[in-house]
Amino acid sequence: MITAQDIEAGLGARQFQLYYQPKFSMAHGEVCGSEALVRWCPPDGSVIEPGAFLPLTHSAGLSPRMSAYIVARLFEDMAVLGPTRFAPVSFNTVATDFEDDALSGQIFAGMAATGTAPASLEIEITEHHALSCSPRVLANIRRLREAGLGLVMDDYGLGYSSVDTLSKWPFTSIKLDQGLVQRMLNSDKNAGIVRSAIRMAHELDIGLVAEGVETAAQYHFLVEAGCMKMQGYLISRPLALAALIAHERFAPCPVSMAVGLVQMAIVDHIQWRRKMVAYTLRHAGEPADSPQRAATDFPTLNCDKCQIGRWYRNEGATLAGSPTFALSERAHRRLHAIGAELVERMGQGADLEQVRPMLGSLQQTSLELLGSLLSLEDHGLATIYASGKPAPEGAARVCGLEMPAAVM
Numbered sequence: 001m002i003t004a005q006d007i008e009a010g011l012g013a014r015q016f017q018l019y020y021q022p023k024f025s026m027a028h029g030e031v032c033g034s035e036a037l038v039r040w041c042p043p044d045g046s047v048i049e050p051g052a053f054l055p056l057t058h059s060a061g062l063s064p065r066m067s068a069y070i071v072a073r074l075f076e077d078m079a080v081l082g083p084t085r086f087a088p089v090s091f092n093t094v095a096t097d098f099e100d101d102a103l104s105g106q107i108f109a110g111m112a113a114t115g116t117a118p119a120s121l122e123i124e125i126t127e128h129h130a131l132s133c134s135p136r137v138l139a140n141i142r143r144l145r146e147a148g149l150g151l152v153m154d155d156y157g158l159g160y161s162s163v164d165t166l167s168k169w170p171f172t173s174i175k176l177d178q179g180l181v182q183r184m185l186n187s188d189k190n191a192g193i194v195r196s197a198i199r200m201a202h203e204l205d206i207g208l209v210a211e212g213v214e215t216a217a218q219y220h221f222l223v224e225a226g227c228m229k230m231q232g233y234l235i236s237r238p239l240a241l242a243a244l245i246a247h248e249r250f251a252p253c254p255v256s257m258a259v260g261l262v263q264m265a266i267v268d269h270i271q272w273r274r275k276m277v278a279y280t281l282r283h284a285g286e287p288a289d290s291p292q293r294a295a296t297d298f299p300t301l302n303c304d305k306c307q308i309g310r311w312y313r314n315e316g317a318t319l320a321g322s323p324t325f326a327l328s329e330r331a332h333r334r335l336h337a338i339g340a341e342l343v344e345r346m347g348q349g350a351d352l353e354q355v356r357p358m359l360g361s362l363q364q365t366s367l368e369l370l371g372s373l374l375s376l377e378d379h380g381l382a383t384i385y386a387s388g389k390p391a392p393e394g395a396a397r398v399c400g401l402e403m404p405a406a407v408m
């Protein structure tokens with residue numbers, strides 16, 4: 001039976017250690033960060049999991065001491081790790097730790113003393129604690145966020161007001177709770193919840209990490225759904241610092257194309273096109289000199305700044321060199337040129353008859369873009385499921401899909 005006195009004594013004797021669990025990028029097939037997880041390592045050689053002592057730490061009012069200890073240990077470890085493939089390193093906090101500015105001050109001082117870049121740290125906060133805290137907490141966390149640290153909502157899916165919390169806090173990423181991940185293959189409902197959480201993070205333009213991934217089937221489901229980061233026993237258990245550093249390769253490292261991101265691009269395009277057509281139809285009926293004609297209720301015009309444009313430059317770049325990818329990129333650029341022209345003509349007072357041919361080209365180019373994205377998707381699915389053999393490029397053949405002549 002652990003008591004609060006045991007925990008205080010353990011803190012005094014420096015019996016708590018940080019273990020590090022790698023985070024893995026499914027888009028790049030490489031480690032892309034890690035999470036620091038506290039373990040109690042008493043002299044008898046046992047290792048006590050946080051579930052056995054953190055609730056008591058919290059209820060006995062020892063959380064501020066524990067967090068100060070963890071942050072001090074973290075910076076000792078960061079000094080050993082230096083710039084590393086295990087960055088960004090995230091660490092767990094409770095929101096109430098930020099009631100006064102002691103902890104944030106300690107973090108700023110630790111970064112200065114060890115030369116740790118703010119971008120190589122992420123603060124994880126469980127939603128449960130984020131819900132009930134004061135404006136001072138949010139102010140302290142904002143200061144850290146503004147300095148460049150990441151802010152991660154831990155255990156997403158456990159609470160009940162996550163969406164509201166997400167809109168109020170400057171989160172850069174969410175962690176899908178491991179229970180949700182472990183149940184997602186048991187029912188269509190659970191699968192739908194996970195898929196829509198992934199889509200939501202995409203729409204909010206924040207990261208998402210799936211926790212507790214243990215099987216290849218879970219991994220593949222997540223890749224297909226567009227999740228690009230995971231952590232879990234499939235890649236690695238949490239490791240003591242020395243073991244982490246010694247670890248060369250995290251096997252098995254399933255390699256697959258980031259096929260879920262192609263699906264995201266398909267949906268992104270469908271949304272972009274609908275907004276463009278709705279904008280045109282909305283304004284085409286207005287008098288040519290209506291002030292409404294200057295409205296900016298159209299989708300992003302800059303082809304590098306829309307969701308697909310950013311995908312081409314980031315994760316999508318792993319597909320550069322594929323002819324189908326290049327075709328899709330050209331169609332995407334043409335679409336934006338047509339969109340810009342539509343907006344210009346609307347501003348000049350054009351009516352529906354005058355822009356009808358442009359709506360026709362928008363439709364045609366849209367089909368070309370979708371055609372090449374669907375081909376890419378089939379190609380990606382084949383890299384996962386066709387016994388590791390990539391399908392031929394331009395893979396209309398994989399599913400007997402007819403491609404518009406312009407795309408092939």
Ligand code: G
Binds near residue numbers: 021092154212231238
């Ligand atoms: O929610 P939080 O990030 O604090 O949870 C991390 C905890 O989950 C750690 O204690 C870690 O040891 C454990 N954990 C990490 N990966 C897995 C996994 O794949 N399966 C299970 N069952 N537990 C895991």
Ligand code: MN
Binds near residue numbers: 035092155
């Ligand atoms: Mn966590």
